[in-house]
Amino acid sequence: MRETFFADLLAQIAERGRALFPGGRRVPLIGHQPDILDLCHALLSRRGEASGVALADQILNIWSQSDSERKKHFLLDLVADFGPLIAQLEAAVTAWTAQQSETALRAIHAAAEPRRQELIRRLNLAPGGTRRLVSMREEIFTHRKAHPELDILDADFVHLFSSWFNRGFLVLRRIDWSTSANILEKIIRYEAVHAIHDWTELRRRIEPEDRRLFAFFHPQMTDEPLIFVEVALTRDIPDSIAPLLAPDRQAISSTEADTAVFYSISNCQEGLRGVSFGNFLIKQVVEDLRRELPNLRTFVTLSPVPGFAKWLDRQRGAAPTWLTPADGEALDTLRQAGWTNNDEERVRLTAALDGAASQYFLAEKNEHQKPVDPVARFHLGNGARLERLNPFGDTSANGLRQSYGLMVNYLYDLKSIERNHEAFAETGEVAASSAVRSKLRSSTASKGISTQTVVA
Amino acid sequence: MRETFFADLLAQIAERGRALFPGGRRVPLIGHQPDILDLCHALLSRRGEASGVALADQILNIWSQSDSERKKHFLLDLVADFGPLIAQLEAAVTAWTAQQSETALRAIHAAAEPRRQELIRRLNLAPGGTRRLVSMREEIFTHRKAHPELDILDADFVHLFSSWFNRGFLVLRRIDWSTSANILEKIIRYEAVHAIHDWTELRRRIEPEDRRLFAFFHPQMTDEPLIFVEVALTRDIPDSIAPLLAPDRQAISSTEADTAVFYSISNCQEGLRGVSFGNFLIKQVVEDLRRELPNLRTFVTLSPVPGFAKWLDRQRGAAPTWLTPADGEALDTLRQAGWTNNDEERVRLTAALDGAASQYFLAEKNEHQKPVDPVARFHLGNGARLERLNPFGDTSANGLRQSYGLMVNYLYDLKSIERNHEAFAETGEVAASSAVRSKLRSSTASKGISTQTVVA
């Protein structure tokens, strides 16, 4: 009941929001429009203390009705005019140099904080403020290339959003066919891995008993998912995506499943880029599914390998030592149309792709000594283990283009997540199953690779 | 409907919380208990990135099971061990002294932030983290006198709580007889102005058509009001509290009322002391009541004057010039038992108390050039105006003790709030009605007092 009380609470805030922003229409600005920067200074002043909510609302209204050019100028003005108070900072530094006290430290910290941060905090007073600030940050991205000085403003947003969107404030929610259309519509729009083409396809992803979709929400943005993950409940670790998405597949009972497959993870809010939730989302979903379905033993992804095809093309040009002549010959087949249906070549090709893939994941490193594949960095960084390579995992046009059809499974084994994460973070060590490790053609690359027996 | 979706969301988080903390019973710590400081260091380390939720939960569990002595040591350890990174700060200062770049500024700001703040942010990952951190801060108050070094830790909490409890995240909610008992129970407990003795009295404050109670809530503390205000709807500005609270009074229809009287405002969370909501609460309630009941014209308080009796006693000893002999004589009556029923003296006494009260509010100043009365500072600081003095306003034992029965009305006139607030903040100018001003005996004190015609 406690919660329904709160339901009510939220209903109220939402209504108030709706009253203020009916139908998403622009609120007309009446009469002479005050200068937005003047209003920002007022918001930080005494007047802001008395009339903060109204001022913040006015500023954000002007903002939302400005064109991109005016928005850009406003953002640049925030950088130029609302930095730290330099004179105070100099005084604080001088004081601290004279005597290193806690008080002096605090003075430094206070003076070094750009006034932009307090301004953004006060803008959040406005109805719907959080949501509007998230969209303000999106505008930064449009101009950052041309105006790198906006980076510092972006850092302020990230600092505040990290605090506001602290996982402790987020709510995990299952999305299904009884969810409201305005949220489902956003799931369709935001799905970034395996596109959802229409409502019928969406329904196939959320309604059958062996499918799940979970999203994080923030109390101030109740109809905007922040990130979501799609899950298939299966009886084995799948090695390709097509059967999971097939329109005519037979659903199984959720209690029969022993494996939960995370086959798509999508961030929804461009304006929250850099504020990471994915890590928490997967772990929370693992915990929740475990409680709901005690038969589940294995938690695993079926993941794309976005950079593999390009990398492999480059490698072949360079004729690296790990590429055996036989493998090279097999890989030539990739240039032929219809190679995925060439059953004769399949065995040879599988071996060649396995070899190349293990090289790609285990031996290749970027400048931070991490794998070159971004999806790999995400899951390995979360403490997952590279469990299996699946050549022919995604033979759609897109799958072939980005990875010659290769997909992989990352295994989330709760017992080893912490160790894997630490090793990866410290030394770049890639947790991989012995099966994956055994595909590696070059012995030299095996340094820093942990061997683990599949446990789950 | 959007909101009921979110209701569901919140229900889910609440259930999860309940599962984790069943019945408020202590979660037993099994086996060897790790050191809480080690865990804090771990939470800030790589391990914390992988297992933050679990670590934070473990730390807060150990905390809540510690006795006050161990809690004190932990708090002191936070001060000693989790300050800024001095070496990095020194380097950043050096760099900035060499060249004043934005990058250098950011480095200073980052290095000057005590690591406690990030620690507290990460503790918030735990289920129920926010609530538990608020209660952690309460513990600081217990030890602060003996350990003033805890002030710096307290400042960290205030900094973070100000961001987390930003008004943009709060939800205003009407409390009535259909509110859940666990919340109503807290209203009884937290009422700090006119005590509520039992459920029958509570009901009289929230159920009649001409009574309202509003509270702010935070999404992470859904059954804990943060602050609440009690409102009486009346046909005039009341000059005493007893008729408002009388058990046998006749309620009026809410549509007949033209005045909303804020007769009690109570903060509920000791652990949020210094994070101010009262200002926002009153203004929001004014706005909401306005919308609901367009007949309301006047928004006014009926407020206690907590320091008046003591101040007056001190003044009389000093025989100040503003105290006329006639007034002094009348005030002598205050020493007689039953003076409140002495109808003969009533007129003389009223004049004398009016005179003293106008002096107290308009002429007396503390070291910051603000009135000496804390309630006055709150309402005047919000931009309200001192509207009327009510000798004989509260003739209960408590009322006589603290203010010889004096109560006052502060008027919230939306049109002048901003101006009043600014003048008060800048120069300490006290907005007062001409009626109040006219009571002043000393012409010298009238400097800095604005004259306003009663508008509302």
Place this chain on the structure above:
Amino acid sequence: MRETFFADLLAQIAERGRALFPGGRRVPLIGHQPDILDLCHALLSRRGEASGVALADQILNIWSQSDSERKKHFLLDLVADFGPLIAQLEAAVTAWTAQQSETALRAIHAAAEPRRQELIRRLNLAPGGTRRLVSMREEIFTHRKAHPELDILDADFVHLFSSWFNRGFLVLRRIDWSTSANILEKIIRYEAVHAIHDWTELRRRIEPEDRRLFAFFHPQMTDEPLIFVEVALTRDIPDSIAPLLAPDRQAISSTEADTAVFYSISNCQEGLRGVSFGNFLIKQVVEDLRRELPNLRTFVTLSPVPGFAKWLDRQRGAAPTWLTPADGEALDTLRQAGWTNNDEERVRLTAALDGAASQYFLAEKNEHQKPVDPVARFHLGNGARLERLNPFGDTSANGLRQSYGLMVNYLYDLKSIERNHEAFAETGEVAASSAVRSKLRSSTASKGISTQTVVA
């Protein structure tokens, strides 16, 4: 808050229902299946008093797993075996004939009630019973033609459903884009007047500020709309449907509208045929819209005329006196493809269609002395007035086929609804505007037609 308590209540019942009927899958019947009729007798017996819920559930499970042939036999058995208790009825009649007492009357009423009714009441004990009984009635329709004896069983269902679906138990709800997908999906499926082809079209009907959709629900069937009405808010009474549904039309602000147009009313539950809600739905929506949007002055339909084309074809064969030669000539045009675009003929054709339409609505009567058009009978029976004839109102293929493009407006004028309803019910008098009446070519038909000035 009271209501959120109830929300919770309902949530609970729904969960329980879900647990019992997971995923809509058939509950397997284990072992030897008892005879469904034996179970029905048991349900009416002492055993039924002790184990009613379980027995009712078992019976409805067997029912839902039976094929159509077995269902038919069961329905026929209900008619044959569960009628009134004849011997008791005879005794009661004898007693009453001897002495006409209240007790004897009650005995007659009790004995004359078919035991089927008590059986159906007890079947309703099962989880989801109401919904399953509604679908049981649908099966009757399949067999009624071949087995007219089922009519008596159908009457029992209607008697009980009329009590259970009493308007006092129904809840009116606005459906919009934040409604859950499983309900919206049913709106798409059940729309019977102007088909909704996909989710994009649905959205156009419910999301713009000048569109509304309201539905009645029953507490026991919370995700099944019973009946719904689609409303367009406009600035005038529209004379054709296409502009209302145009994908690229401009929405107006809801506060600018002065007219609410009911342009589609659809019953959703075949199994509730004959239990009328439409009357209540329209009146409730009129009341609610009035309260929400005080600017609304006119409440009107834009309705199809389903039988007009066929009727007109028949009439023309018979060459009735009211059909002037000029009109007949104009109507010949209807046989030419593309006549709707023939601007030259439009005036003549309009006159001819107006004449025929006024004859159709005002003069033609069925065997009950009511208009031959079913939609007309519904709205006139509700007390609405035939306000305007709109030739060229629906020039879609379907519109041309059923009514040569004719649409009409029925006006709901609250002040005259009761009078219109009574006159229509008593004498078949058709309330029509003078404009409509003036189109009538035959003076003889004008008997029984009321003349009214347009008020709204």
Place this chain on the structure above:
Amino acid sequence: MRETFFADLLAQIAERGRALFPGGRRVPLIGHQPDILDLCHALLSRRGEASGVALADQILNIWSQSDSERKKHFLLDLVADFGPLIAQLEAAVTAWTAQQSETALRAIHAAAEPRRQELIRRLNLAPGGTRRLVSMREEIFTHRKAHPELDILDADFVHLFSSWFNRGFLVLRRIDWSTSANILEKIIRYEAVHAIHDWTELRRRIEPEDRRLFAFFHPQMTDEPLIFVEVALTRDIPDSIAPLLAPDRQAISSTEADTAVFYSISNCQEGLRGVSFGNFLIKQVVEDLRRELPNLRTFVTLSPVPGFAKWLDRQRGAAPTWLTPADGEALDTLRQAGWTNNDEERVRLTAALDGAASQYFLAEKNEHQKPVDPVARFHLGNGARLERLNPFGDTSANGLRQSYGLMVNYLYDLKSIERNHEAFAETGEVAASSAVRSKLRSSTASKGISTQTVVA
């Protein structure tokens, strides 16, 4: 989510209700008040079809503002004026006598239905109609003694309420400390077995982990519990009430409990007397607790024996054969003040009370061959078994007065409920444990008593 949609639904209806009946104040009747009987006739007429909701509301408003005398007359008028249509009934009977067709049967049933029933159904159209009709029936009870002809009207209400409050429409809900105060207040008021004196005592009954309270609600009366049961979770079958209610008792963990004790069942709505829910309530609670707490093995009551003391007093006067001289001597002690503390006598007294109690439950019968104790009839009628006699079970003043302290346990053993119920209903056979049976002094009385081994 489906359910939150419905929550919304209900919220809406509740709001509408609130708008119509603000603050429970009387809606003033303006101008000349029409005759309530005329309105009733109108409601049953054509006018009622058009304006049913408004007419029903008007009638119920007049009703609620009438004094008891006028209410009585209205009720008597309903009996006199709204009975069956006699002429039609006679015709139908004649027709049926001529030929016994289904059609004739239906005509009899229809004509024999008092028009009151349709009138009550139409009154239910009014907002809040159901609730107001329930309270209308309460008025019947006030006058029934003086006007036995009202019985027939009462029967009409029971007939309709039995259909409307069908268990399939009821919702079971747990009541706890987060339930709204307006519902909790009613729990305090309606508790009829062990009075709840204040909110503190209420809290002890609903908040501890080993306490539960469940109530049935109806969708149209969302803040009125219909019936509720209080449950204690324990580790054994308790033999006295005081320890269960002791303010200072230690709660146990709900998972440690193996027994659920129903220690109080209270009907709340006088106006629903005779519409039985208790049977369904207990069985549903047993099922729900089972699911939530699989450790629970035993479901048992701790019940009062309301008629025992009076019965025993009468028996002793008659010196029946089953009363042994030794028992008689022991029972003499009951006349001494403080006998409950007389430890010496306790053994003898226990034996004597056991003997008398077994006689009371097993051998004494009323005119329907059922036990004379009403609580026994309820639980045995539900299929429970008399499990244990507890002399000294309730030594409060009330307990001593009604049963010389005797309490009993009835066991709900799901496996034998149906058999027990049938035997009890058919032959009056009392299911009792062998322990209870063995207390019986008279062998003659043992006929018709089933012996069962304690299973649970």
